[in-house]
Amino acid sequence: MFLPANRFPARIKSGPGFRRNMRREDALNETVRAVAPTPDIARDVIAVRRLSKSYGSGADAVDALRDIDFTVSDGEFMSIVGPSGCGKSTLLKILAGLMPASDGTALLNDVPITGPRKDIGVVFQSPVLFPWRNVLGNVLLPVDVQRLGRERMTARALELIALVGLSGFERRYPWELSGGMQQRVALVRALIHDPALLLMDEPFGALDALTREAMNAELQRIWLERRKTVLFVTHSTSEAVFLADRVLVMTPRPGRIADLLRIDFPRPRSIDIMTTEAFGAHVRRIRAGLNAGGALE
Amino acid sequence: MSGGPRSFVLRLVLILGVLAVWEAVVRLFSIPAFILPAPTSIFLALYRGFASALYIDHMWITLAETLMGFVLGSTLAFALGIAVALSRRVEYFLYPFIVMFQAMPKVALAPLIIIWFGLGLTSKVVSAALVAFFPLMVNTIVGLRSSEEDRVNLMRSLAATRGQIFWMLQLPNALPYIFAGLEIAMIFALIGAIVAEFVGAQSGLGMLMQSMNFTMDVAGQFSVLLILSVVGLLLNTIVTEVRRRVLFWDPSQKLDVVTPRKGGMP
Numbered sequence: 421m422f423l424p425a426n427r428f429p430a431r432i433k434s435g436p437g438f439r440r441n442m443r444r445e446d447a448l449n450e451t452v453r454a455v456a457p458t459p460d461i462a463r464d465v466i467a468v469r470r471l472s473k474s475y476g477s478g479a480d481a482v483d484a485l486r487d488i489d490f491t492v493s494d495g496e497f498m499s500i501v502g503p504s505g506c507g508k509s510t511l512l513k514i515l516a517g518l519m520p521a522s523d524g525t526a527l528l529n530d531v532p533i534t535g536p537r538k539d540i541g542v543v544f545q546s547p548v549l550f551p552w553r554n555v556l557g558n559v560l561l562p563v564d565v566q567r568l569g570r571e572r573m574t575a576r577a578l579e580l581i582a583l584v585g586l587s588g589f590e591r592r593y594p595w596e597l598s599g600g601m602q603q604r605v606a607l608v609r610a611l612i613h614d615p616a617l618l619l620m621d622e623p624f625g626a627l628d629a630l631t632r633e634a635m636n637a638e639l640q641r642i643w644l645e646r647r648k649t650v651l652f653v654t655h656s657t658s659e660a661v662f663l664a665d666r667v668l669v670m671t672p673r674p675g676r677i678a679d680l681l682r683i684d685f686p687r688p689r690s691i692d693i694m695t696t697e698a699f700g701a702h703v704r705r706i707r708a709g710l711n712a713g714g715a716l717e
Numbered sequence: 718m719s720g721g722p723r724s725f726v727l728r729l730v731l732i733l734g735v736l737a738v739w740e741a742v743v744r745l746f747s748i749p750a751f752i753l754p755a756p757t758s759i760f761l762a763l764y765r766g767f768a769s770a771l772y773i774d775h776m777w778i779t780l781a782e783t784l785m786g787f788v789l790g791s792t793l794a795f796a797l798g799i800a801v802a803l804s805r806r807v808e809y810f811l812y813p814f815i816v817m818f819q820a821m822p823k824v825a826l827a828p829l830i831i832i833w834f835g836l837g838l839t840s841k842v843v844s845a846a847l848v849a850f851f852p853l854m855v856n857t858i859v860g861l862r863s864s865e866e867d868r869v870n871l872m873r874s875l876a877a878t879r880g881q882i883f884w885m886l887q888l889p890n891a892l893p894y895i896f897a898g899l900e901i902a903m904i905f906a907l908i909g910a911i912v913a914e915f916v917g918a919q920s921g922l923g924m925l926m927q928s929m930n931f932t933m934d935v936a937g938q939f940s941v942l943l944i945l946s947v948v949g950l951l952l953n954t955i956v957t958e959v960r961r962r963v964l965f966w967d968p969s970q971k972l973d974v975v976t977p978r979k980g981g982m983p
Contacts, residue, residue, distance in 0.1 A: 516874045536876040548867045551966040552889045564885065565875045593966055613875075 464527075465617055465649040466492040466515065471524035473510055474674075483674030484510045488524070490668055490677065492617075495647045499660035500668045501706055507675025508653045512621050515651065516542050529616060538566050541610030541648075543620040547602035549594040555581065555605050556590040562613040573612065580608045583642060600631040604638070611646065620652045624659070633691055636662055644688060658694055661702045669709040679709035754936035763940040771925075776944060779910055779922040782838060783952065786845020787906040791899060794850045798857025803883070819855070823848045824912045831917040841913045841921065848909030853898035860894025861887050893967045896960040903952045911945070922948075 473485040484507040492498045500508050513519040515526055517536040526533045528540070541562075549558045556577060563573045581590055584604040594602055603623055610618055624632045636659055643650060643663075654660050660667045661683055669679035681702060685693060693699050736756045742748070743755040750758060766772035801808045801815075827844050834840035864887050872882045914923025922941050929937040 518870055518873055536873050538876045540874060542871065542874045544867050544871065546867060548871045550868070550886070550889070561885070562875050565872065565877045565881055595968060
């Protein structure tokens with residue numbers, strides 16, 4: 421009943437699957453509609469057009485990404501969900517300017533991303549804190565690199581540290597903190613220079629399940645307060661649905677877009693929402709998308 | 718088992734016991750002093766040497782040679798290590814020389830160094846510097862190249878320049894390796910200085926041992942050896958103390974790990 425993986429429409433908006441998905445989305449929305457966000461009229465912070473990436477060349481070339489198309493509007497939270505090897509980390513690296521694309525373009529505020537930029541914040545899977553810097557020093561790393569002035573930015577750093585509940589830990593060193601606390605420091609570090617875009621690459625993947633849930637709730641709270649444009653990569657379907665305005669489903673070999681869902685649950689969402697039927701419907705649809713791409717075989 | 722006043726006393730008792738057995742064996746079997754002197758005669762030689770200020774003068778000479786050689790060798794090793802680690806071109810052209818010199822026993826160069834730089838202080842400093850050079854250079858290169866990919870990516874994602882990546886990431890990240898190299902370099906510098914003194918010198922503890930050897934003063938030699946090990950221990954303590962303060966953040970600092978030997982033979 422599903423199309424073979426290699427013929428699955430990569431360009432969601434023009435493929436026949438898009439219309440079918442829209443109907444299902446509408447049906448879902450009737451049950452869960454409350455506060456409808458209006459991202460359609462907002463301008464696009466990210467616009468990815470026919471982006472492809474292959475490693476190697478000639479016969480040995482491996483396609484990591486093929487014909488990726490999507491946009492993220494200002495203040496939107498988008499999750500990208502997919503199994504390992506679907507190229508979602510590659511996609512994030514390209515958007516962070518750490519890696520060139522083989523084909524296609526990625527625009528950030530209408531400017532092509534050709535290299536690292538000062539207006540992007542990245543949170544990696546591991547906290548990547550520098551052990552020779554204390555919490556405040558780690559948070560101020562982007563300030564030091566981009567010469568924004570420590571005097572001016574320290575107040576903002578302290579405010580952000582308080583926002584994630586780490587007041588009193590400013591002078592502590594990374595090894596004195598738990599995994600969850602370290603990842604909060606990494607989040608604050610990614611926000612300190614007020615980036616136009618926050619890229620998160622499975623930021624809670626290394627945490628235990630309970631800490632992860634708490635961090636999800638925490639991230640939502642911070643996002644509601646700061647309204648950053650977020651691209652959040654995860655391999656957890658429930659995490660993707662819980663956090664996002666929209667979920668992009670990717671399938672591997674080569675990495676391509678299998679589905680795009682709008683999640684219209686009102687915010688703030690509580691963790692309990694995960695047990696509702698509507699939430700389960702979203703998760704099932706994501707699984708179906710992954711299945712169609714042969715990701716869950 | 719380790720630590721605590723009781724084990725400290727036990728340790729002391731053990732050392733005294735070994736000395737007592739040594740003394741007894743020498744006296745019981747009437748071993749000639751030029752083969753194995755009794756501990757008492759070694760301590761007597763030590764006392765006489767210090768009382769006449771002979772040991773102090775020579776010790777200062779050796780210490781000065783060692784420290785100057787250490788500073789010279791470390792500075793060059795650090796600079797060259799950075800150049801090699803940061804530039805593939807420099808590495809490409811220097812690599813054959815590095816490999817050749819690393820495999821060579823540097824102390825074998827001591828006779829040549831004496832011919833080139835004379836019997837004075839200079840030749841000892843050069844010898845010490847040469848022997849101290851390699852462990853630090855190798856560790857500097859390894860340390861600067863050991864930055865985790867994620868950390869480099871983080872710096873790059875912030876649009877950091879190469880200089881910023883070096884100063885804010887690579888250099889602090891390399892410090893544990895650099896200090897391990899400095900620890901070895903300090904001891905190697907002492908070896909380099911002593912060997913050069915053996916080959917030809919007018920003063921220094923190595924020269925003193927050499928002349929004692931000619932007069933069969935084995936007790937004297939033992940006493941100088943004792944001084945040398947104390948000097949070595951002190952020099953090592955200085956480096957580890959500095960390391961402890963600078964590298965308070967290094968997790969391996971908390972474990973009392975034995976520093977790996979790198980940089981080939983002295």
